Amino acid sequence: MAGIKDVAKLAGVGVGTVSRAINDTGYVSQEAKAKIDAAMEELHYIPNELARNLYRKKSGIIAVLVPTISHPFFAEFINYMELECHERGYKTMICSTEREKNYESEYLQMLRQHIVEGIITGVHSLDVQEYLEIDMPIVALDRFIGDNIPVVSVDHRQGGMRAARELIRCGCHKVAVFQEAKKVHSPAQARYEEFMRVLEESGIETISCELEWNKSDVAYFNQVTSEFFRKHPDVDGMFGTDLLALSYMKAAQENGKKIPEDLKIIAYDGTDIMDAVYPRMTMIRQPIEKLAKEAVRLIVHRIDGTNLLDKHIELESTFIKGNTTDN
Amino acid sequence: MAGIKDVAKLAGVGVGTVSRAINDTGYVSQEAKAKIDAAMEELHYIPNELARNLYRKKSGIIAVLVPTISHPFFAEFINYMELECHERGYKTMICSTEREKNYESEYLQMLRQHIVEGIITGVHSLDVQEYLEIDMPIVALDRFIGDNIPVVSVDHRQGGMRAARELIRCGCHKVAVFQEAKKVHSPAQARYEEFMRVLEESGIETISCELEWNKSDVAYFNQVTSEFFRKHPDVDGMFGTDLLALSYMKAAQENGKKIPEDLKIIAYDGTDIMDAVYPRMTMIRQPIEKLAKEAVRLIVHRIDGTNLLDKHIELESTFIKGNTTDN
Secondary structure (H helix, E strand, O other): OOOOHHHHHHHHOOOEEEEHHHOOOOOHHHHHHHHHHHHHHHHHOOOOOHHHHHHOOOEEEEEEEEEOOHHHHHHHHHHHHHHHHOOOOEEEEEEEEEOOOHHHHHHHHHHOOOOOOEEOOOOOOOOOOHOOOOOOEEEEEOOOOOOOOEEEEEHHHHHHHHHHHHHOOOOOOOOEEOOOOOOOOOOOHHHHHHHHHHHHOOOOEEEEEEEEOOOOOOHHHHHHHHHHHHOOOOEEEEEEEEEHHHHHHHHHHHOOOOOOOEEEEEEEEOOHHHHHHOOOEEEOOOOOHHHHHHHHHHHHHHHOOOOOOOOOOEOOOOEEOOOOOOO | OOOOOHHHHOOOOHHHHHHHHOOOOOOOOHHHHHHHHHHHHEEEOOOHHHHHHHHOOOOOOOEEOOOOOOOHHHHHHHHHHHHHHHHHHOOEEEEEEEOOHHHHHHHHHHHHOOOOOOOEOOOOOOOOHHHHHHOOOEEEEEOOOOOOOOOEHHHHHHHHHHHHHHHOOOOOOOOEEEEOOOOOOOOOHHHHHHHHHHHHHOEEEEEEEEOOOOOHHHHHHHHHHHHHHHHHHOOOEEEEEEEHHHHHHHHHOOOOOOOOOOOOOEEEOOOOOHHHHHOOEEEEOOHHHHHHHHHHHHHHHHHHHOOOOOEEEEEOEEOOOOOOOOO
């Protein structure tokens, strides 16, 4: 493959001139530019854009860190995020952290090395200290990490309240709620707190099941829901994220329960796959496309240094009445 | 931030020596190395690894191109692929091509520029010519592109045959099959051909519905299946990929059909989410983790130039008897 020296030779100019022309780092006469362009074309010379960008500390890459890519919420988020990054001239690098803890450190290191220009993270397993030491573009999805790291999330409190009210309206007496590991400091906790508060205020019994940290595969969910169902067969209302709600509905149906007559179910997230499920699920739908767009907007602003004011973008979720609460 | 010059100054050696030490491009004495290491540590100097790698035409990045990341099959594939890439010291860049055609060209260009070292592609919308002109590491997932581009897939013919035999065993008379756009030259076509052949050989009527190219969202599937169901309410067997099978089952149940009494359904792919669904789906499960590992193995071999012999890796799928064919 032709190199910069070959281009310089054919164009009859110095290597420095070619470098200035390609990298736009200094004056090059129109005449020299024309010769260089012609030589590049003749030699099929392709300047290494990434190397050029790295020289300017711009790789054009944004990394996204999630527990697992195959979880429908994260898969949808990444899908929209990648499209938005592309719109704005960035490439997307992905990393799932469920299996190994040190991935997160590795990516912070890549940020320091300018291999990636920014990180959008839906995980947070490290000491907050590690994040606070690094003053570079990071945006958190549904996680509180530190004061300098802006957060994008939905208003979980609103969703929790809406779900509780629906189960109260349907006359539930004993409600199960599945929540993520409490040690994760996330805006999502407000959803459970509000859900429990509203139900308890109405004198409704609640049973809370805390999930293990960083586990979100269906096999685990099936194990949790069928064990829970054996212990608490008399539960008549349930609230959990999409796959958990599906898994719980499955456990109930396998045990001859009728939905919604014997058990009301509300799913949280409302990813697209839920639209393929029968009976139609009553859901609190997160605006995943908007979350992704906002996360990318924030990270790009931080990379450009144009807007550092937004600290917490909180979007509205949507209540969708299906047939799993009543007909 | 400290630069290479600061390191050289503190270590009391020349910049060239530091560069040789960092990039491992020439002799540096043990004594000088020790001084450089100490200076790098003292100054918190982080060499730009990617820039260094690009100099050697190694970016350490593998790109994966899929129609859409949020489709469960691709989400799972990417999840496993990213883990395997990480194991082998590579980062994963993603690109979904469903919305814009020219993404594919863009990534081929990045391959030429050494911004990515290899591409695993589950899409193919360009002229084969564009691929044939580029003699660089490319591996195809479930696509035939050209003789130089190895393919990783399951033995679709076997899966098609297995599904057909199950529907024959269950006594179906009129079977619907949903297949991807025929203009895509994919090993998956063998699945439909074999499925149809086996059924027709047994005198069973088949109705085939060809899906639009590059459309795989649930809203589209729901539209297709409910229209199909209205036209052909008397179909008693159905075969399609996971979300289509779910969507079809939903359309049938909404119309009061009982599964499996009135209608037998077999899903193809068998992604994890199907394990959360009731009734338990009869499925042909693709070994997605193995497909991802094989695709990464092939691309890494091609990057290293260590093994260029494998042309088509064909893995076995697994038949899983659920309750959507009989109880």
